[in-house]
Amino acid sequence: MKKASIRASDIAAQYWCERQMELNYIYGQKITKEIKKGRQIHGELESETNIPIVLMPKTYADVMYKGLYTSYMALKTLQQNKKTREVQIYGAINGFKLVGKIDQLDIKDGEVIVQEDKTRGNDNIPSDAQILSHKAQVVLYRKLLGDIKEGRYTLKDFESAYKTSELPITLEFKRQLESLQVDKDLMSVNSAAEALFGSIGELGKISDTLCIRYINQFSGNVISLHKIKYSDEEAQQMLDFVLRYWKGEREALPVPMEEKWKCNFCAFFGKECKVWWPQSKLHA
Ligand code: SF4
DSSP states (O other): OOOSEEEHHHHHHHHHHHHHHHHHHHHOOOOOHHHHHHHHHHHHHHHHHSOOOOOOOOSHHHHHHHHHHHHHHHHHTHHHHSEEEEEEEEEEETTEEEEEEEEEEEEETTEEEEEEEEEESSSOOOOHHHHHHHHHHHHHHHHHHHHHHTTSSOHHHHHHHHTGGGOOOOHHHHHHHHHTTOOGGGOSHHHHHHHHHHHHHTOOOBOSEEEEEEEETTTOOEEEEEEEEOOHHHHHHHHHHHHHHHTTSSOOOOOOGGGGGGGGGOTTBTTTBOTTHHHHHHTO
């Protein structure tokens, strides 16, 4: 599959089943009740920490601005509240653009901790396979944040990758910004990007401890909190593996035999994907 921009959630999905991730792109992802509930919980958590910013973008440039500006505003509250949510993050590797949205940043003992929230339909502790997929996502967020903070991915890189100086926001969107009393100097995609990159540059030390928090989507209770140690080497190995697919060096991999139980939870099983279908019939 040809794609210039890869999302962190794509990479997490590759670690669950790469073929399923590809099929989701080809046939469209089915928005299940669980996905809707998960989005609702993320919205509720965001409204608890971030100042609500209601903006109705009309074009790609407006959408880009909104992501940059709301992330900048989210980071502004981090020092004061020691916690913020929904920070858009960008980067690049081997000519691919990478993009994602960090669920939560916390400040603990002077260090910034990256946290990813996942919702579940029951109180069961997640399986190792689920944790691995979520780990890939949070590791990538930590890498992208570090790359900007340490100057490995600069504002210039971002501006040239997204051609931000050629992205004028619409007049109607500008009016919305005026009604929110956004600073006049901050009313372009370039200036919002500069503000966001500047804020990331000023973040304190980024912790090598990463957190994945599992939440029951019905009760809202925390089921478990997993802590992971980050290393640049592991992040690089992970990216080397996933990029082989995006560079077209290999086909999308189905799950291996020992993980074919995942197929029972896959909307494509026995239809668009029949890799493990014959075996399932034999054992039925
Ligand atoms: S049926 Fe199994 S191997 Fe095929 S896409 Fe779904 S999870 Fe992957």
